Amino acid sequence: MLSKSLKLIPLKKVKKSLPEQPGVYIFWQKPKLPLYVGKAINLKSRVSSYFSPLVIGKTKKMVQEANYLSFTITASELEALLLEARMVRKLNTRYNTLLKDDKHPLYIKITKEAYPRVLTARKIEEKGNIAFFGPFPSSIHVKRVLKMLRKIFPYADHKPTKKTCLNYQIGLCNPCPSFIENQADKDIAEALRRSYLKNIKMINHILQGRVGTVKKDLAKEIDKLSKGELFEEALEVRNKLDSLNYITQPRQEIESFMDNPNFIEDVRQKELGSLKRILNQFIPVKSLKRIECFDVAHFSGKQTTSSMVVFIDGNEDKSLYKHFRIRQEAKGDDTKSLEEVVTRRLKHLQDWGTPDLVVVDGGKPQVGVFYRIFSQHNIHTIGIAKRHETLVIPKKVEGQLRFESIVLPRSEAKNLIQRLRNEAHRFAQRYHHLLFKKELIQDFD
Numbered sequence: 001m002l003s004k005s006l007k008l009i010p011l012k013k014v015k016k017s018l019p020e021q022p023g024v025y026i027f028w029q030k031p032k033l034p035l036y037v038g039k040a041i042n043l044k045s046r047v048s049s050y051f052s053p054l055v056i057g058k059t060k061k062m063v064q065e066a067n068y069l070s071f072t073i074t075a076s077e078l079e080a081l082l083l084e085a086r087m088v089r090k091l092n093t094r095y096n097t098l099l100k101d102d103k104h105p106l107y108i109k110i111t112k113e114a115y116p117r118v119l120t121a122r123k124i125e126e127k128g129n130i131a132f133f134g135p136f137p138s139s140i141h142v143k144r145v146l147k148m149l150r151k152i153f154p155y156a157d158h159k160p161t162k163k164t165c166l167n168y169q170i171g172l173c174n175p176c177p178s179f180i181e182n183q184a185d186k187d188i189a190e191a192l193r194r195s196y197l198k199n200i201k202m203i204n205h206i207l208q209g210r211v212g213t214v215k216k217d218l219a220k221e222i223d224k225l226s227k228g229e230l231f232e233e234a235l236e237v238r239n240k241l242d243s244l245n246y247i248t249q250p251r252q253e254i255e256s257f258m259d260n261p262n263f264i265e266d267v268r269q270k271e272l273g274s275l276k277r278i279l280n281q282f283i284p285v286k287s288l289k290r291i292e293c294f295d296v297a298h299f300s301g302k303q304t305t306s307s308m309v310v311f312i313d314g315n316e317d318k319s320l321y322k323h324f325r326i327r328q329e330a331k332g333d334d335t336k337s338l339e340e341v342v343t344r345r346l347k348h349l350q351d352w353g354t355p356d357l358v359v360v361d362g363g364k365p366q367v368g369v370f371y372r373i374f375s376q377h378n379i380h381t382i383g384i385a386k387r388h389e390t391l392v393i394p395k396k397v398e399g400q401l402r403f404e405s406i407v408l409p410r411s412e413a414k415n416l417i418q419r420l421r422n423e424a425h426r427f428a429q430r431y432h433h434l435l436f437k438k439e440l441i442q443d444f445d
Contacts, residue, residue: 107134115177268314307428
């Protein structure tokens, strides 16, 4: 059964309690009688939809029978998906059978073959497979997660043939088993096969909830390739690690959420405490309730944008995010772009809120821009340099601006800083790509 600390909230009061974060929710008729388990990218939005007058049929009947709701916040959609499957299987809730869209739940299997395939299945087929996961109530979410994983660790859903598949051409089945089998050079074929099997191993570990193991393996591979001066290969692995960090965020074993429904809040408090302890060695930080992170995106100086993402109590608050379209002429100059951004940000300290800490994706030049302006308003500023995940902390020493550079050890603070940086980068790139696409369309008109 689930943890006894799971909090059941009366439905009349539940709307005020729901956060805008990913997670899993459970409708209960009474304590020890769960009715339905669901997952959401945004708990507040998803659960609120059940109380719409447009809800009909079995869903309406389930809501009428329910008296309580509980929820568990997770760090990512992937965690929510895996936790939902575990809870459905554990609680065997009646309405998960009545309300599912498909006649049968969806499973994920990794076949036991020379070139294992990653496939979905509609029935339990645990024999003859390396691994079998599920049931997953929502086929849409399963396919979306597999799509995300496939971009990082390409895999095949077909057996070897004489010709490579279409997915090989777009990088989703690379190396393709068909390409490997048609290699004349046995050494090259064996190297490619090992690469393929490594991708399968990584996917297997992720679906088991062992993302930490995958991240460690990738980090070791990057270090090994760098020492061997194989920098292009190291960059490819680094991109995989960055992508994995983004889709999973710092994650834990799924059982942790089942044992402690407030697990993610506890993790966030540990992250904030860890970062505060590091910063207080150099600058006096009293609170980290509101942290803002800024990044700049452009392509050869074109369509330069900047992002401001906001974390409240260590969690993303997307309702507070802001985009900036850079107006000044030297748009390829990150430092001047940031100078414009910080000037525009200062105009909104009252209506947007005042940050306790500002994090800039960049080194000394970028941090210096923010520090010179924000320090006049008693707002702390630090930077995050990508090389070895180094914190850049500015401070005045005898009237001179100096910088402390701290390589972050593996810790809760490092998890928080990476989440901030990755989210700021994603948000900046999103707006930059939108503007760039509009420019391309106009050029063709």
